[in-house]
Amino acid sequence: MPELRTEEMTINMGPQHPSTHGVLRVELVLDGEIVVDAIPHIGYLHRCFEKHSESMNDYQQVIPYVDRMDYVAAMSNELGYAIAVERMLEIEVPERVEYIRVIMAELQRIASHLLAIGTYGLDIGAFTPFLHCFRDRERILEIFESACGARLLYNYIWVGGLSHDVPSNFKDKVRDFINYFPPKIKGYNDLLTYNKIFIDRTADVGVLPPEVALNYAASGPVLRGSGVDWDLRRNDPYSIYDRFEFDVVVGKGEMGTVGDCWDRYIVRVREMEQSVRIIEQAVEQMPDEGDVKAAVPKRIRPPEAEIYARTETPRGELGYYIISDGSMSPFRVKGRSPCFVNLSVLPAISRGSMIADIVAIIGSIDIVLGEIDR
Amino acid sequence: MVETLEQFLPHPLLAIIMHAALPMVIVFPYVLFAVWLERKVSAHMQDRLGPMRTGGWHGWSQTIADMIKMIQKEDIVPSRSDKFLFKFAPFLAFMGAYAAFAVIPFSSEYIGAHLDVGAFYILAVTSVVTLSILMAGWASNNKWSLLGAMRTSAQIVSYEVPTVVAVLSVIVATGTLNLMTISEMQTGTIFNWLIFSNPFLLIAFVLYFISSLAEVNRTPFDLPESESELVGGFQTEYSGMRWGMFMLTEYADMLLVSLLGSVLFFGAWNSPFGDFMSGPVWGVFWMVSKGMFFIFVMMWLRWTLPRLRVDQLMDVCWKYLIPIAFINLVLVALWEMLF
């Protein structure tokens, strides 16, 4: 019998595909169901963020564009940008503003992780956790809405302060949420995290060893999932994170190898618990009175300088490299987006897995295409 | 029953057509209801309400509206597809599913065809669905469809083995392939049902239910159309009513395996309370309610569980279900010999 001729099949996953979380295109080279190579192609959502920022005539005007980078964690993006510009200007923001910022950023982290684990369930085929996550995310969005009127793109954290003060019942609302939320995490764990099929699908899949993760400069839950104990909130504290007690969650390989998809997933779930802890402390310590716009400069004209400021967003290290030429508009704003860097790991960890694993891996990296393409 | 109809109708052929169309009276309204139920069940499991507006009470006519919408949609056939196969596949799929209803005893008085090899016929004729899915996947000329179709054929062919062995356990216990005879053997109270007659038949039922889930492509075995991986699997290129036919087939298949399960294990059209509420019309009621119960369980599973990966799916079948099914078959036979 003559030998059967076989050949590899090249297939386009995306840009329109339910599980690429946006307009990502992955060129898959398949041998049956086995992935020989996966080449990501990005840029479908490129909106020239950096070019736009250069043409703004005020540093404050960049903030709405920053919102639209990682549109599911806009607060964290604003915080990073505000901190970068504030460091250039060397302004101190009022105590109360710092607390509100931390509460907002941590609420945003919970909201973003809820979206991440919900859609991850969806990728694996479990539909119900997704809507349960959205139910709880809704409560956070309500808090944001009451503070700034927007639910997705806030333009709330300004350079030197905030756009509005929080409403008078803000603390009660946040306390309600932190009382309501922790039992729900247990619900997710029962429904999804410790489900046998879910574990089978994610454990030992897409293993990212710690040294590879560092070499690729992965950050956030992707890096911590690989067992690297690195969190900018603790290792390079910004704002007032050094005042709070919280644990940095790392993947331990409980269900398989350290750095598999399940580890990246569980890091997100446990980080939500830690965020609740931070919010609890912040609400207790937050001063009741104070002008949130006290330090907002009338005109922002930084000295001729450059800065790289980094913060820990839900997806990892968000860095802003800002160069000022001494004028009112930024000379160069580069956003170092965590997803851009995290996604570049994809080819390295997906070779040899199956098509269904590609979906699991992309989901566990938790990408937002708005931030990758900027 | 054909004879009774022949007395009223002018031509014997008309009587046969009418006789053949009778299951349609159950299947079509059932599909409309089941799609609505699926939406409601999923909605309530997910803390939401589901359709609430269409038709007034809890959106009862949502699926009717959807069906009208689907009929009105443009019939799109991809230009590079194999046109004949592409158009024919959905009909073949439904034909296979519908043909199987011929031997389901809906009541003590109604069965489409009094075949002595009823159980065998069902297992054979439902395989046509596999063929139609392969046709659809191939004819679409789309790589995702092809992958979906290949997965399906591998899956259904594999899972047919444990299904058949589980059905065989019942046949070993009853000694007949005729589904009507099997139903009649279970007349009496709930304790006459086959599932309680033999402890190993209980295991056979669990095996049957799991593998039938895979045969009708329901979660956790919904790989052929796994939306998040293969876009839409074999139905990616289908739209409008042709897609609706696949949907119809899927739900008809669900009903079929549920009804077969209740015939084989849960007393078919027999009332659980002996003579109380029994009779030909009550028979239809019991049959459909038992079927609906299993369909509800399927929906319940679908909205709870994630999906298996294709290699794990095969592992479950070949490494666990098939060996257990065969051992169980021997044990059923031993039990029948001893007691």
Add this chain to the structure above:
Amino acid sequence: MKNPEEIYAILKEKFGEEKVELKEDAKVVPWIVAAPDSIKEVTKFLRDDDGLDFDYLMCLSGVHYPKDNSLGVTYHVNSTRKKHSLTLKCIVPEDNPHVQSIESVWKTANWHEREVYDMVGIMFDGHPDMRRILCPDDWEGHPLRKDYKVQEYYRGMKVPY
């Protein structure tokens, strides 16, 4: 934990003053300028030296300096174990923008360098896959150059709206 001056002292000893240069007058943090044809050696040394141990390339950005007719690449490196960080720069003339690729030192540079090539137009020698990353492959010009003019038509579609 080392500050940029101490790191510079180590680098100067290793590579000599013509290869690396410290800009002390810079605001906020001082940076080190390295020669474009030795950046790979320098970064490799930064990564492998036990006292420096820079294992993490945070950011790699391209900048256009129209005043000096030059282009620059800025590397922000960090050490997760030693907890220090450093800013490195390479400056190349606009008409011959070639920098050594450091993809083999830190894999993360792969996509970053592609982005810099796409946006500013610096060629990275030794990069395995020097393609555009955000713009389409047949796009004209490099958008983040200060003198960038948008092309009129892209494949028959009008670009400026």
